[in-house]
Amino acid sequence: MATEIIKLLKDKQAIILERWMENQLTPARVREDLISSDDLRADSVALITALVSNLKEKSLNDTDSADFNPITELLGSISFSRAKQGFSPRETGLFIVGLKEVLIAVIQEEVKDPRQLVDLSLKIHRLMDNLLIITFETYIKGREEVILAQTDEIAEISIPVIRVWDGILALPIIGTLDSARTQVIMEALLTEIVESSSDIAILDISGVPTVDSMVAQHLLKTVSATRLLGATCIISGIRPEIAQTIVHLGIDLSSIVTKSTMASALQHAFQLLRLEVYKRTPANASHVKPE
Amino acid sequence: MIKTAILLATEHMSILREEDVVPFRYRVKECAAGIKMGLVNQTYLITAASELARNMLKYADGGIVLIETIERDGETGIRLMFKDQGPGIEDVGLALKDGFSTGGSLGVGLPGAKRLVNEFEIASEPGKGTSVTIIRWANG
Numbered sequence: 141m142a143t144e145i146i147k148l149l150k151d152k153q154a155i156i157l158e159r160w161m162e163n164q165l166t167p168a169r170v171r172e173d174l175i176s177s178d179d180l181r182a183d184s185v186a187l188i189t190a191l192v193s194n195l196k197e198k199s200l201n202d203t204d205s206a207d208f209n210p211i212t213e214l215l216g217s218i219s220f221s222r223a224k225q226g227f228s229p230r231e232t233g234l235f236i237v238g239l240k241e242v243l244i245a246v247i248q249e250e251v252k253d254p255r256q257l258v259d260l261s262l263k264i265h266r267l268m269d270n271l272l273i274i275t276f277e278t279y280i281k282g283r284e285e286v287i288l289a290q291t292d293e294i295a296e297i298s299i300p301v302i303r304v305w306d307g308i309l310a311l312p313i314i315g316t317l318d319s320a321r322t323q324v325i326m327e328a329l330l331t332e333i334v335e336s337s338s339d340i341a342i343l344d345i346s347g348v349p350t351v352d353s354m355v356a357q358h359l360l361k362t363v364s365a366t367r368l369l370g371a372t373c374i375i376s377g378i379r380p381e382i383a384q385t386i387v388h389l390g391i392d393l394s395s396i397v398t399k400s401t402m403a404s405a406l407q408h409a410f411q412l413l414r415l416e417v418y419k420r421t422p423a424n425a426s427h428v429k430p431e
Numbered sequence: 432m433i434k435t436a437i438l439l440a441t442e443h444m445s446i447l448r449e450e451d452v453v454p455f456r457y458r459v460k461e462c463a464a465g466i467k468m469g470l471v472n473q474t475y476l477i478t479a480a481s482e483l484a485r486n487m488l489k490y491a492d493g494g495i496v497l498i499e500t501i502e503r504d505g506e507t508g509i510r511l512m513f514k515d516q517g518p519g520i521e522d523v524g525l526a527l528k529d530g531f532s533t534g535g536s537l538g539v540g541l542p543g544a545k546r547l548v549n550e551f552e553i554a555s556e557p558g559k560g561t562s563v564t565i566i567r568w569a570n571g
Contacts, residue, residue, distance in 0.1 A: 291450075316453055350456060350474075352481040353539045381474040389478060389543035390529055 145247070145260055149192050152246055157188050159245070163238040174225050183218050188239070190214050215271055216278040223282025232279050233272060240268035299325050301332040308340045308409045309333065310402065312377075314347035322358035326365055333371050340409045341366050344402050346377030356391045363396050372397070372412060376405035433552050433564055436503035436510070446484045447493040455496065456481055459509065462498055466507045468569040476509060476567040479544035483513045483563055486540055490533075491517020491560065501566070508549070508568035515562075520555040527553075 149156070161181060164170065170177070190211045215236075222232045243264050251257045299321070302310045311329055315321070329341060343362065348355060359375060366373040376399040378386075386393060399405040410417060440462075444455050459480045463473045480496075487494040494515030501510045520526045527545060532538035545551040548565040555561040 318449060350477055350481050352478050352485065353537045353543060354481075354485055357537050381471045384471055385474050385478045385547065388475065388546045389482075390539040390546065391537065391543070 145263070146192075146195050148247070148250055149195065149243075152250075153188060153192050156239075156242055156246055157184060159242045160184055160188070160239050163242060164235070169231075169234055169238070171227065171231060174227055183235075184239075187211070187214060187218065211271070212274055215274055219275045219278040220282040223279045224286065229276065229279055232275055236268060236272045236275050240264065240272075243268065299328055301328050303332075303336055303338070304342075304406065305409070305413075305415075307336075307338050307413055308342065308406070309336065309338045310342045310344060310406075312344045312347060312402075316350070317348060317355045317358045319358070322362065326362050329362065330365060330369060333366065333369050338371060340372050340374065340412060342374045342376055342402065342405045342409065344377040344405070345375060345382075346379070346402070348377075351382050351386060353389060353391060356386065356389075356393070360393075360396070374399060374405045374408060376400070376402045433550050433566065434503065436501040436508075436566075438499055439502055439507070440500040441497065442499075443495055443497045445493065445495050446487055449488060451493075452481060452484050452488070455484055459498060459511065462500060463509050463567070463569075466500060466509065466569045468509070468567070472567055472569070472571065475547040476511075476565075479547040479565055479567070480511055482540040482544040483511070483565070487513055487515045487517070487561075489536075491515035494560075506568045506570065508566050508571065510564065510566045513563045514560065516560040519557040519559055519561055520553075521557055523553055523555055 161184060164180060164184070165177060194207050194210050196205075196207050218235070219232055222235075244261055247260050247264065248257065251260060294315075300312070302312075304310045309329070309332055311325065313325065317325075329343075332338070333341060343359065345351065345359070351359075363373040363375070374397045375393070378398055378400055380400075397408065399408060442458075444451070444458060446452065446455055456477050460473060460477055463476055468476070484496065492515075494513060494517070497510075497512040497514075499510040499512070501508055525531055527542050528538075529542050530538040532540075541553075544563075544565065548567045549571040550564075550566040552564045553561065554563075
């Protein structure tokens with residue numbers, strides 16, 4: 141009986157494909173903005189060919205069978221690319237659901253014996269449901285890759301080393317400091333210190349939501365490395381609640397110059413470099429050459 | 432032994448990767464803000480939570496945390512229970528001493544977390560895992 145259905149599917153392959161395409165191209169389901177109907181057709185032909193040519197009597201009863209590997213692979217790559225193209229999970233799932241509907245309809249027309257019909261449609265259901273699960277699994281994997289790529293991008297854009305003055309670098313740290321990010325930040329900072337022959341580096345942690353012992357340890361490491369290059373490191377942007385937390389936690393930052401704001405850190409840096417910044421008043425304006 | 436309290440809300444989160452720590456901290460912050468905990472107390476709680484979550488990742492390959500909103504004697508607070516199936520702690524007393532670390536860190540995580548919360552309880556058995564319970568009251 142199972143052989144019959146495989147033979148039936150083979151004979152009706154062309155009709156199934158046409159009906160399936162029709163089903164997919166209904167105005168409610170079609171997404172011409174995301175995929176052209178030619179590409180959609182190519183995907184459909186590939187999947188239906190893989191399905192018909194790999195389906196064996198044994199594998200129809202056992203959805204874990206190795207016969208399914210080519211189908212699984214193909215379906216996986218289709219759903220994966222759908223995820224990246226921006227299809228919704230529902231739209232991706234409907235691709236398989238549409239095929240299931242058509243297959244059931246074809247069987248209904250061909251098989252007359254009710255018992256046999258029920259038996260066959262159950263098998264088709266089980267098979268297609270399994271494919272549907274595969275679709276979702278790979279769809280989610282595809283989305284996760286998108287998220288991972290974005291995470292990398294965020295990590296990269298959030299570490300600018302700014303030359304605020306001749307000899308003074310500022311580095312606003314945003315987000316959590318983990319080992320990998322500390323490495324990136326340290327490299328960027330140390331390279332810039334050497335290149336610009338700066339004497340002072342200001343690490344601003346206003347954008348770090350939580351300073352726990354791991355973040356503190358990474359900060360201490362960065363400060364030590366800066367010192368080895370002969371530069372002074374100032375940590376700024378310590379909020380009041382963070383200051384209290386650091387004390388309770390028992391982290392000793394007394395060996396580091398810390399300031400509450402970037403402005404006071406900059407002022408401290410000016411002092412170290414013996415620079416003076418003052419407001420022009422009528423009394424001292426005469427000392428300044430008119431432009 | 433931590434006294435019993437009325438449970439107002441409960442949820443759990445698993446900490447299995449480094450990336451789970453930030454969403455977990457965020458969730459604790461939301462719960463703490465939900466019971467109108469002050470900013471300083473919130474920061475204490477979140478930092479303690481962060482230390483304990485990282486310990487769990489570092490020494491036990493992760494575990495599970497129960498986040499609970501509780502009430503006792505008219506006070507509301509957040510109770511966090513960290514449970515792992517890791518190697519356990521040989522000498523809990525030593526692990527709670529400042530500056531002691533088997534993992535090359537500052538050694539302030541566990542004792543620091545204890546100082547940052549109102550109530551702290553740790554139970555550990557070598558080979559069986561560790562569980563840490565902390566409570567921070569909204570106005571404690």
